Amino acid sequence: MRDNTPIDHFDFDEISETKDEAFERIKRELSSGITPLRKPRKLPLSELAIEYQVFQQRELAGRDLAGTVTYHVDNLLRNLRAETDCRLDPIIIWFTGRRWTILDGHHRYAAYLRYIGEEGETADNFYVPVKVFMGTFEDAFDLSLSANKKISEPLTASERSNAAWRRVCLDALEDNSWQISKKELAKRVTVSEAQVAKMRSAYLKISNANILFNSKPIDLTWTEALEFANGGRVVRDFTPDEQEIKAIDIAKRMGATFGKSLVSDPETFLLGLDRYSSQLHNQIIERILNDHGGFVEEWED
Structure with a gap:
């Protein structure tokens, strides 16, 4: 099991799970039925976990700690030092049945780590404000995606498409039906209904063809899924703006x-x-x- 205590660097080697394995692990943790005894407003930094494969929607390649952008963390660190209590807005967390995991606030988390490292504080003794999110696994995933519409470092088009693809995979049932409507899913992942339909079609093609041997559809990026669904042929996926220009x-x-x-x-x-x-x-x-x-x-x- 991966150690979820704070780190002061990012190492790809520590991610030993596939996305499918991480999703299934969290489902198992939820099935334990353990619920938190309280809804904390503050927690020590050491009790906050990061689920890179599930709730961090940013592409990790080329990123700093926890998939963050260095200059944005620098700005938050300056804001942190300007606060009288040296704290930022609450980090949104969710209980998996085993741990408190971050849904929104990875940049704040990284800024706190920088701060305690410079100040000689410890993660066990440094308490930060948190806000508990109550909801299902799917609700938590949706929040981790929608929250990134509001911050000053929004997801790229590729990151948003990959997150939407994972959400489509999460929505699929064993009988090839879906848990929620296409309209509702499009609203949650902030892509068009046509894009959701395209992703659902790709998911069914990949699943029914049994063409993945050592992985699951959720382990793929959207670009990879699109290629698999089209028989290995590379198909470009236009952004909404590009699609509108082409339609005109x-x-x-x-x-x-x-x-x-x-x-x-x-x-x-x-x-x-x-x-x-x-x-x-x-x-x-x-x-x-x-x-x-x-x-x-x-x-x-």
């Missing part, structure tokens, strides 16, 4: 070629689309039915 370009090309004729004769347009690509035709209809709660039959080859 397609609309202009269609307008220049067809004018308003497509609007007045949608049946012929759909027939033409089927002649152009039956696969694209079926995908569009399936997407429309999914988005509007329709029933999708299996398409014939």
Whole structure:
């Protein structure tokens, strides 16, 4: 078991678990049924754990301690020294059934470690303000993602996509159904419903094909998952802004070629689309039915 006491550096070697193993471990800890006896407002720094593979949504490569950005920690350290009690805003924590783990506040945690190292304090005796989050594992994961919309060091597009992909994997049930609606999941992970649908489709393709031997879908990045779902073919995943630009370009090309004729004769347009690509035709209809709660039959080859 990995040691969760504070450290003064970041070492990739100490992460010995895959993401799937970390998620399953926390589920086992929760199944113990142990609940905290109290909701603390302060805890010693040594009692705060970091779950790199679960609740730290930032990419660790090129990052400093706990996946943090050095200059942001520097700014927090200056703010920390300016406070009369040398404390920052509460770190949001959640109880796994075994330990208090950080959902939001990794930069504050890193700043505290820097501070006690410089001041000769110990993590056991240095108490910091905390705020307890009460909720399910899924709720805790969602908070760890949504909290990063508000801080001055938001997630990159890649980090947000990877976190959304992990949340889709977490939402999947054994019978290939989902715990919550696509609309609700999109709201929680702050991506479009179309992106959630795309990720769900990729998850089902990967899971049903049994193409992963020593890992699980949740261990993949979204880019890797997209590649696996497309038979090993590299597929670029456009950001929402890039997708909007591309959509406008397609609309202009269609307008220049067809004018308003497509609007007045949608049946012929759909027939033409089927002649152009039956696969694209079926995908569009399936997407429309999914988005509007329709029933999708299996398409014939």
